[in-house]
Amino acid sequence: MTEPNIRILLAKLGLDGHDRGLKVVARLLRDAGMEVIYLGLRQTAESIVAAAEQEDADAIGLSMHNAGHLTLAPRMVAALAVAELEIPVIVGGIVPDEDVAALRDAGVAAVLGPGAPAEEVVDVVRRAVDQRRSTG
């Protein structure tokens, strides 16, 4: 049998506005053959953990557009650790270079800038999932 389909949750943490970018990402991951479980706006770390358990997600993609990433993304990673879920978290959005290292240190698997081309987005998700499957 072939590799099982990749199931990825897509969500926006916190209170900020629109989900246009997230929808674009959802479509391009679908077009790459992935199953995208779309959670949309205003999610919390807790609601994402609950969804990840029920959906048996392989990866979590978070979109962030205001300065919240330094607190929100690590909080997400910590909530997963508390729930003993080893699911890679990928952050997309405007993240200043100097913050990328901080996010990686906090356990974020990858950070994608707003201009990342489709192939890169797909590739980053695939690699994060492959890594988890081979170690898990």
Add this chain to the structure above:
Amino acid sequence: MNTESSRSPVDEVFGRAAAGERRAVGRLLSIVEAGGPQADEVTELTHGRTGTAHIVGITGAPGAGKSTLTGQLVAHIVACGGRPAVLAVDPSSPLTGGAILGDRIRMDDLAGGDVFIRSMATRGHSGGLALAVPAALRVLAAAGYDPVIVETVGVGQVEVDVAGTADTTVVVVTPGTGDAVQANKAGLLEVADVFVVNKADRPGASDTRRDLELMLDLSHLSGLDAAAGRRPPIVMSDALQGAGATEVWAEVVAHRAWLVANDRLEGRRASRSRHEVRVRVEQLLEADVDALLAAPSGQQLLDSVAAGELSPAAAAHTLRSDLLAAD
């Protein structure tokens, strides 16, 4: 094989799921969805342990408001002390195999509490869906969820079958664009135990209701009403505002009570099992036929057909005899 030492990982995950651990339930659902020997193992474990969970199908055209209504129903069920689960089935892209599963956002504020929501893509293999869905519903029921609601888009035959073999099937239609007539064509009228005219806040809702009433009036002509033994009620709802959900659920519960009072529940479940067994046999046979055709003797037959020496019908009969003789 019932020794402690043969305790497989599937056993272990099942134990945790039966004890209410959500992550384990999530895992089991992935296993049954993937199909194969492990999925059969799960089916072995869950079969006969599904208790009395009420299986409810919700179907209707794309965008009719099925998920929004389901969200309202689930909130109502939780408020009444129930422990519901939802299996939301959405189509995969036939080109890439990918899917965007967006039903959860309509059931938003409910993911907390003791509600279990799972999104499932049809994954192109329609036969697989006919196996994966009942297997998934059994996992949820065995994990103690009741009711277990399955949402499918009422377009493909398999999707209609899946919802139509529930204990109670709710068909959602919307005002305008002849939705009631479309539902009739799609075969949804035959499977409906409860009709919902959703988006009743929109103009034309009462016309849609009247269309449905008319079609039901005519259903004695096709013998449909005699087979059903009951005229399905029609409930108006505005799922966006939550209006009507309580009435919809009351009708769903009343339908089940009717099934029980008229000794029809067991019959429904028997026809569901029959359907599933049939699909499984078809799948097994399909694999056997492929193997037979790939074997040298099968190849020879196919060559004879291609060379015009043997008719396809004769070849098929020979192959079937071989198949029956095989074991």
